[in-house]
Amino acid sequence: MNESRVVGQVRIVGAGLLGASIGLRLRAAGVDVIVDDSSPSNLNLAIDYGAGRAARDTDDPALIVVAVPPDVTAAVVATELTAYPDALVTDVASVKVAPLAELRAAGADTLRYIGSHPLAGRERGGAISARADLFIGRPWVVTPHDDIPTAQISIIEDLVLDLGAVPVIMSAEQHDSSVALVSHVPQVVSTLLAKQLLRSTEAAISLAGQGLRDTTRIASSDPELWVQILGANSADVVPILRDFRDDLDGLLTALAAPAVPGARRAVAEVLADGNAGVARIPGKHGQDRRFSQIVVMVDDRAGELARLLTEIGGIGVNMEDLRLEHSPGAQVGLAEISVLPEVEDRLIADLEAGGWKIAGAWR
Known part of the structure; x- marks a missing residue:
């Protein structure tokens, strides 16, 4: 791996999948990575896997990455801003509007905070699942706000590039509405489909092929984390789910009476629209x-x-x-x-x- 663009110490708060993966990649580039976590066992595991070292009283990080659950992201960011008054702080939470609003309400120094979010992950969490190549080729959204200096934004972009990801600049509002469609609603749809398997027989499930595995793969994600994500972004998720419900209701009507004139056309148009939607998904990189x-x-x-x-x-x-x-x-x-x-x-x-x-x- 090439020499890091990021200069100085990087402190990572949260030793789970994302935090540990960031640490592994940066350490491979020679960065002095400090890892911290509220759980001593999580912290020690991440250190054992090589994601970074334990904190010291003499630490003076230039950049802090907060990788904790969404419901505590703002509180941890505020604590880090106070503890390290010269550091720039970012977070990797999958919602961006709520943390920024909480920080503003608390009177935090938001000119040293820039939210970000990597569109990458795995179904299993924790440092044991961390990978240094987790972010390669994946979009990483950076959400500047107010009058954030360009130099501050560049530091976060350098971090993203060091991790092999592709920086994408959006507002916090644009980010949350976008991930509602491409991440949060797919999680709900996958989960609801997988739930149907509970009512099925072993004989039926034994016939499962790649189609079912593809569409239910993310249904094995952490329920506690997704309760937080969906709750924090409900304003953007609910309208999409209502549209999905309307489409499903139309399809149900057509399939309930397939011999009625126009029913087959209605089904065909839904399937064709699905083809057109898939064609819009970007390919590699x-x-x-x-x-x-x-x-x-x-x-x-x-x-x-x-x-x-x-x-x-x-x-x-x-x-x-x-x-x-x-x-x-x-x-x-x-x-x-x-x-x-x-x-x-x-x-x-x-x-x-x-x-x-x-x-x-x-x-």
């Missing part, structure tokens, strides 16, 4: 382009997937994304490889020449 998907059959033997990926690299094709599907008991798995459309035919030909079976391909 935020690129607004579509990729070709090639599905390769992989025998369920040790080392086969690694061999496939090595051969793709040897062919000289850059893999944009990878998705795996493997049903319990199956002797083969399916590897869905996303590549640029212009290399699709060459990759298929070279893989087939190498003995791999192609199960399908589409754009």
Whole structure:
């Protein structure tokens, strides 16, 4: 990793997944990282994993990153602003309007505070799940406010770039309305779908394929954290859920009487709108382009997937994304490889020449 853009000590408050991942990445760049946490066991675990060192009385951090749950973010930021009067403070909470409002109400020095939020994470939390590459290529929203000096904003942008993320400047209001759509509502929808599995039989669940796994993956996220997030951003989440409910009601009406004139068209239009919506999702590193998907059959033997990926690299094709599907008991798995459309035919030909079976391909 290149030398860090961030200058001076960095203090991280909160030794969970995000805080520890930030620490791991910065330490790899040679930054003096201080880690603190209200839980001694969490703190010691993060230090053992290499996320940073314990605090000392002589510490003088230039930058403080608060990585604590949303309901205590403002209080911790205020404490850090008071304890370190020369430091710039940011936080990584997934809501931005509420903490800023709380800090203003408390009379905190908000000219030394800039909120931010990485659009990255994992279903499992804690330092044990931390990864130095967690933020690579992911958007990281920075939310300046009032008359924050440009130099202060640049410090947060340097932090984001050091972590391999892509800085995106938004107001706190823009951020909260945006993440309501792309993060918070998907969590609710995924959770409600997963809840239906509680009413199902073991026989039905045994048929689950990648579609169900994809749509319910985030339903395993921490309920306590999401109660806080959804409560803090309810003003932006509720209108989207109402629109979702209206669309669902329309689909229910059409499916309840599919022979009625216009019902099939109504269903088709919902599905087509879904296609159009998916097409708007940026690809790798935020690129607004579509990729070709090639599905390769992989025998369920040790080392086969690694061999496939090595051969793709040897062919000289850059893999944009990878998705795996493997049903319990199956002797083969399916590897869905996303590549640029212009290399699709060459990759298929070279893989087939190498003995791999192609199960399908589409754009």
